Structures are given as C-alpha cells and as structure tokens.
Amino acid sequence: MGDVVSTHLDEGRRQHIAEKTGKVLGEFCRCYKEQFGVALFNSVRYEIEGAGGPQPQLLHRKVPLEDHVIYSGNIFQYIEENKKWRNRFCVVPHNYGLVLYENKLAYERELPPRVLVNSAGYKILTSVEQYLELVNNSLPGVTPKSGHSPMLKCPTDFPLILWHPYARHYYFCVMTGKEQEKWRAVFQDCVRHCNNGISEDSRVEAPAFTAAIRMYRQCREQYGTWDMLCGNETQVLSNLVMEELLPELRNAIGPRLKGKAPERQRTWIQVSDAVYRMVYELAKAQYDAAVARCEQERPQLESTIRTDMDQIITSKEHLASKIRALHLLHPGGLMTPTSQGFAEVREVFFKEVTDMNMNVVNEGGLEKLVEYMEKLSHLAFHPVKMQSCYEKMDQLKLEGLQQRFDVSSTSVFKQRAQIHMRQQMDDAVYTFETLLHQELGKLQGKDDLCKSIQRILERVLKELAKFQELIFEDFASFILVENTYEEVVLQSVMKDIMQAVKEAAVQRKHNLYRDSMVMHNSDPNLHLLGEGLPIDWSEEYSGQPEAEPAAERRRRPSRTGHTGTVTCPWSRDPSRSRDTPGCTGNACAWS
Incomplete structure (x- = not known):
C-alpha cells in the first residue's frame, strides 16, 4: 500500500472498516441462514416431484470450449x-x-x-x-x-x-x-x-445467496433492482459493504486530501480501491464461514424436510392463498426487443453458415471445411459478431414494471437476456456441427457437401429452442411470509412476460415452435447425438498426415487473433490467490 494511501488508512480507520464489514456481513449471514433452509426445501421438493421443463430442441454443448x-x-x-x-x-x-x-x-x-x-x-x-x-x-x-x-x-x-x-x-x-x-x-x-459470476448450477447456495441479498436490502427500504449485484458472491458482498461504507469514508477523508483537484481525485480513487480490496478479503472469510456452518446443518434440515414435506407444502399454499390479490402486469415494451432478439440470432447464424458453405465450395471442399468449422464453433463467443444480437435488448423498456414494483434499472434483465442469446447461438452451432459430422461419411463430392450443409442449416433454424426464462430468474417457492409474498408477485409478472415471449416466438417470420423436418438419413432424436466426445475437425478432415498436436494448435493465435489458449498466471506464483479481486473468482477457469 502506497505512502499516500497509508496516510489516510491508518490503524484506527482500518479497524473501523473491519468492524463495519463485520456488521454488514453478520446481518447478511443471518438472512442467508434463513434463506438456506428455504432454498434447501425447494431443492428437495423439486427432486421429489420431478418438476422439469420441456425438453429443449437443440443440443447443449456438454464439454465447454475451453483453452481457447x-x-x-x-x-x-x-x-x-x-x-x-x-x-x-x-x-x-x-x-x-x-x-x-x-x-x-x-x-x-x-x-x-x-x-x-x-x-x-x-x-x-x-x-x-x-x-x-x-x-x-x-x-x-x-x-x-x-x-x-x-x-x-x-x-x-x-x-x-x-x-x-x-x-x-x-x-x-x-x-x-x-x-x-x-x-x-x-x-x-x-x-x-x-457480472454473471454466481453459478446457476447450484439449487441451494445460489438461490439462498440472491434471496439473502434481496432481503438484506429490503430491510433498509431498498426495494428496487441493484446494479451492483454482479460478479461472484464475494464481489457482490464487497459491493454491499462499500455501498454503506464509502459515503462515511468520503466525508472523513475527502476534506483531508491534498493537492490540486486532479491529484485529490486520483488519490481518492487509490484509497477507494485499497478499501475495496480490504473489504473483499474480510467478506470472503466471513461468507465462507457462514456457508460452512449451513452445510454442517444441512443433513438434519434435509431429514426434516423429507419427513414433513406434505405439511410444509400445505402451510405454504395456505399462506399464499391469503395474499394472492394482485393485478396483472402488461409489459408492453417487452415483445418487440424479444422478437428482434430471436430474429437477429437466426440471421447471424444463417449468414455465417451460408458464407461458410459458399467459401467451402469455392476454395477446396472438405479440406477447407476444417478451417471454417473451427471458426464457426466459436461464433457464440465472438463479441463483435454477437454484438448486433445483444444490441436488440437495448430497446427494452419496462415502464409498467418500474412503476409498480420499483425496478430502478432494466440492465439486469437485458444482461440476462443477452446471456441466453449467447447460449442459444452456441446450441445452434453445436447442433449444426454434430449433424454435419454425422453426414460427412456419406458424401461423394462438393455438390453433396453443399447440399448437406444447406439441408442441415434449414433443420437447425426450425429447431431453435424457446427463449426460456428471458427476463426473470425462477425464484422458486418460499415458506417465509416475505418470500411467499414475492412469489405471488412474480407469478403475476411471469404470466404476462411468458405470454409476450410466446407471441414473439411464433411470429411467421421466425416461428420457433413449428414441427421440425427430419433430414434425410439423419437421426431424428438429436439428444442421442449429444453424448460423444467433442468434434476435432482438424484431426479428422484436414488431410495433413503430420498435423500438430491439438493443444498447440489451439494455443497459437490465428490470423484473426481469436484462437489460442492462456496458461493460468496464478499457477506460477503460489502466493497469489485465485480468490483475490484480480482473478475472475467463480468464473475463473485457471484451475
């Protein structure tokens, strides 16, 4: 820590920062303990009742495109x-x-x-x-x-x-x-x-965490959306502490800053960053301890839930019936950007595959296919090519939602929709390459290759899955009064949102619910095709007898600079923690 920063963060002030962080985390952890039991109940109920959504039509890439x-x-x-x-x-x-x-x-x-x-x-x-x-x-x-x-x-x-x-x-x-x-x-x-750093795979910890954040803020009469609910759990908690702590420090330290205005601003940024890092380390330790305590109690809680499941459900339904008296919401500004988002993902995918088909035929047939398929496999992760899809959600306006439920910003909904756009594109690409890989052994020449690519493209376009859960996360059901009330509100909102999504999806120009046309000589059950190993186009079809190892080939950047790999910098220095703010936390793949 620099001398200037140390001057303003003496021992007494550091102690105050630690106490403030401990107070905020203490109250949050109390909320988390309550929500952990609720989330655990929802998880067990989900497991017992076998509640699941409709089977998606597109294949999902089971092995992530890592090391590129x-x-x-x-x-x-x-x-x-x-x-x-x-x-x-x-x-x-x-x-x-x-x-x-x-x-x-x-x-x-x-x-x-x-x-x-x-x-x-x-x-x-x-x-x-x-x-x-x-x-x-x-x-x-x-x-x-x-x-x-x-x-x-x-x-x-x-x-x-x-x-x-x-x-x-x-x-x-x-x-x-x-x-x-x-x-x-x-x-x-x-x-x-x-920003999307909290794992969605967890059925207990993640819902408990987000619900605890919401309840903590509501206790302080903050009912709107929160733009700083972003990053991994420790980053979110650090933002929660800084939201309360920083104004105090600004009032105490601001008047003592020396120099001209630009120099004082620069010093303040350095001080704020140093405090943020201190808070991060303190918050991580306390949150990890709270999670460990809940995990210790989990077996007993789960046993009680399984024993008394019917009674808990009956009590919850009775409570919900007492507060189910809300008007429905009509989000008029939702359908247009949703519809345009569907259309743009289709258009980008169609253009890339069509261009690839023309280039493969004109430039070398099957051997040229290797180069273009490796590029196509990364389409969903290409920020520039996907930008036109993401921009469609910038038009999202939810005036009714903002007025009725005090939603201060639509950014969280936009980013959620954009994440689903990326996933939908990747599913479409993966389905395309899986079907194409299945067909290649039956081809006789360039003409057959061109026709097969076109036929598979048409099939995938007709199998684009529903854009499920576009705006709201599924907040499950809660037994606490506050949570049950929110559930009823969310049910009323979700009904109209999903209706708007459905209306957008079944428009004639991009009808995603039509029955799929089964391609000639292809397996009609796509999910039987999704269990194999990832396709290595270069190894199978490059025609090069002494191709370099796949790991080396992925590591070297291409001429466009979009492929390669990164070795974890943290691994070279054991003293550096992957959990520090400089690392990507839960989203980090250095491990």
Missing part, C-alpha cells in the same frame, strides 16, 4: 505509476477475464502477464468527458478549475475506460473509431459475462 482465446490484439494502456501510455497485448480467454501482457512475444513465451482484470461491475466509457463527469461526482466539492490540466489526457480521440464505483480504473485507447467500437464490444462482453 475469445479475442486478442494490441491496445494502448495508460500506466498510472509513470503516467505514460504503453502498447500492450490484450488476451481474452474463455472465462472472459482481461489479461494484459507486455507484448505479444511475452504472451507467446508464456511469461507472467502485467495485469489481470475481472471486469464485473465495470462500465465501459468511450470519452474522457464521460469519465471526468463520473469522477467529479464521486468526490463532491472537488472539481478542476477551468484551464487546469485534467487528471487524464488521451493521446487519441478514441479512449476506452473501465470505470468502477469502488475499484481501480483502467485506461485504454486505440487509433480509429472502428477499433474503438470493436474493443468496446469485446470489453462489454467481458463485463456481461463476469
């Missing part, structure tokens, strides 16, 4: 230590963490990176003016006078700034507007996926 680079390229970064701009080689691995190397040679030699960024909670700014406005608002009363040098000067007209309300900021720039749009899409993809 989503995007890579050179970008200028501002180095705060020496106040200089330096060219850096930026790599985005499959876990969407930003990894910055000294240069491309350092990356190829597997040298340690300069910076690792978990972008959860960050905003992407494309002008210095936007950034300075946020910085000026973060420290009231400290505004640079006219004519004074600002705290940040950009050498080009195309900056890209990662701004966080609590953590350190990152400054980048590029040479052209086209590059700026490209990198903005890349950074936004990283933010979107890092």
Whole structure:
C-alpha cells in the first residue's frame, strides 16, 4: 500500500472498516441462514416431484470450449505509476477475464502477464468527458478549475475506460473509431459475462445467496433492482459493504486530501480501491464461514424436510392463498426487443453458415471445411459478431414494471437476456456441427457437401429452442411470509412476460415452435447425438498426415487473433490467490 494511501488508512480507520464489514456481513449471514433452509426445501421438493421443463430442441454443448482465446490484439494502456501510455497485448480467454501482457512475444513465451482484470461491475466509457463527469461526482466539492490540466489526457480521440464505483480504473485507447467500437464490444462482453459470476448450477447456495441479498436490502427500504449485484458472491458482498461504507469514508477523508483537484481525485480513487480490496478479503472469510456452518446443518434440515414435506407444502399454499390479490402486469415494451432478439440470432447464424458453405465450395471442399468449422464453433463467443444480437435488448423498456414494483434499472434483465442469446447461438452451432459430422461419411463430392450443409442449416433454424426464462430468474417457492409474498408477485409478472415471449416466438417470420423436418438419413432424436466426445475437425478432415498436436494448435493465435489458449498466471506464483479481486473468482477457469 502506497505512502499516500497509508496516510489516510491508518490503524484506527482500518479497524473501523473491519468492524463495519463485520456488521454488514453478520446481518447478511443471518438472512442467508434463513434463506438456506428455504432454498434447501425447494431443492428437495423439486427432486421429489420431478418438476422439469420441456425438453429443449437443440443440443447443449456438454464439454465447454475451453483453452481457447475469445479475442486478442494490441491496445494502448495508460500506466498510472509513470503516467505514460504503453502498447500492450490484450488476451481474452474463455472465462472472459482481461489479461494484459507486455507484448505479444511475452504472451507467446508464456511469461507472467502485467495485469489481470475481472471486469464485473465495470462500465465501459468511450470519452474522457464521460469519465471526468463520473469522477467529479464521486468526490463532491472537488472539481478542476477551468484551464487546469485534467487528471487524464488521451493521446487519441478514441479512449476506452473501465470505470468502477469502488475499484481501480483502467485506461485504454486505440487509433480509429472502428477499433474503438470493436474493443468496446469485446470489453462489454467481458463485463456481461463476469457480472454473471454466481453459478446457476447450484439449487441451494445460489438461490439462498440472491434471496439473502434481496432481503438484506429490503430491510433498509431498498426495494428496487441493484446494479451492483454482479460478479461472484464475494464481489457482490464487497459491493454491499462499500455501498454503506464509502459515503462515511468520503466525508472523513475527502476534506483531508491534498493537492490540486486532479491529484485529490486520483488519490481518492487509490484509497477507494485499497478499501475495496480490504473489504473483499474480510467478506470472503466471513461468507465462507457462514456457508460452512449451513452445510454442517444441512443433513438434519434435509431429514426434516423429507419427513414433513406434505405439511410444509400445505402451510405454504395456505399462506399464499391469503395474499394472492394482485393485478396483472402488461409489459408492453417487452415483445418487440424479444422478437428482434430471436430474429437477429437466426440471421447471424444463417449468414455465417451460408458464407461458410459458399467459401467451402469455392476454395477446396472438405479440406477447407476444417478451417471454417473451427471458426464457426466459436461464433457464440465472438463479441463483435454477437454484438448486433445483444444490441436488440437495448430497446427494452419496462415502464409498467418500474412503476409498480420499483425496478430502478432494466440492465439486469437485458444482461440476462443477452446471456441466453449467447447460449442459444452456441446450441445452434453445436447442433449444426454434430449433424454435419454425422453426414460427412456419406458424401461423394462438393455438390453433396453443399447440399448437406444447406439441408442441415434449414433443420437447425426450425429447431431453435424457446427463449426460456428471458427476463426473470425462477425464484422458486418460499415458506417465509416475505418470500411467499414475492412469489405471488412474480407469478403475476411471469404470466404476462411468458405470454409476450410466446407471441414473439411464433411470429411467421421466425416461428420457433413449428414441427421440425427430419433430414434425410439423419437421426431424428438429436439428444442421442449429444453424448460423444467433442468434434476435432482438424484431426479428422484436414488431410495433413503430420498435423500438430491439438493443444498447440489451439494455443497459437490465428490470423484473426481469436484462437489460442492462456496458461493460468496464478499457477506460477503460489502466493497469489485465485480468490483475490484480480482473478475472475467463480468464473475463473485457471484451475
């Protein structure tokens, strides 16, 4: 910790930070313990009743596309230590963490990176003016006078700034507007996926956590959506603490900052980042302890639930019947962006496969297919190509929802929908490559290959699955009064939301519910095809007798800079923890 920061964070203030963090985490953990039992009941009930949704029509990729680079390229970064701009080689691995190397040679030699960024909670700014406005608002009363040098000067007209309300900021720039749009899409993809850092596979811990966050905030009369519910559990808890702690520190430390306005702003950002890291470590320790205590009690709780399941369900239904008196919501602004999202995913997929088909026929047949199929397999993870799909949800407006249920922002719904768009695209691509792989052994020449690709494309377009759970997460049923009340509210909202989704999905221009046409000589049950090993197009069809190992081939970036692999930088230094804010936490695939 630097001397300037240490001056403002003496022992007494650190003790206050620890006490404040302990108080917030103590109250949260009480909520978590309550919600853990409720979530456990829902999980056991789900298991016993066998409640499941309809079988999806598209295959789901069981083995993730790991060990490849989503995007890579050179970008200028501002180095705060020496106040200089330096060219850096930026790599985005499959876990969407930003990894910055000294240069491309350092990356190829597997040298340690300069910076690792978990972008959860960050905003992407494309002008210095936007950034300075946020910085000026973060420290009231400290505004640079006219004519004074600002705290940040950009050498080009195309900056890209990662701004966080609590953590350190990152400054980048590029040479052209086209590059700026490209990198903005890349950074936004990283933010979107890092924000989604709480595992959805857990039927108990994840619902208990999100419900406990909601109940904690509602106890403080904060009923709206919360933009800082992003990242892994420890990041979310750190944001919860900082939301209450930072105003106190600002009032205590702000007046004592020295220097001109830009220097005071810079110091305040450093202090806030140092506090955020302290809170992160404290919150992680207390949350891990709370989870461990709940796990110890789990066997006894589960035994009680299984014994008294009928009585619990009866009590819950009786309580729900007493409070089921809400009007239905009519989200008029939902159908249009949902419909356009369906259409755009189809259009992007159709265009990529059609272009591939033309190029394969014109450039070399089956051997050329290898190169294009490897690119197509990463389509859902290509930030720039997927950007047009993501942008459709920017039109989402839920005025009725905001007025009736105090939803302050639609960003959480937009990002949720965008995550499903990516998954839907990947399912479509995986279904296509699985069917194509099945057909290749029967082909006789280029004409057969072209016809098969077209036939499979048509089949996949007719099997695009429903865009389920587009807006709201399934909050399960609760036995507590507060939770049961929320369930009734959510049921009334969900009914109209799903109706809008259904109306959007069955439009003639992209009807996703029509019966599928079974392709000639193909297996009509797609799910029988999804159990095998991942398809290695290069190994099977490249026609090269001495192809390099698959691991090496994936590691080396292609000419477009979108493939490769990243070795975990943390593994080279045992003293560094994967759970620190610099790592991607639960979303991290370094392990």
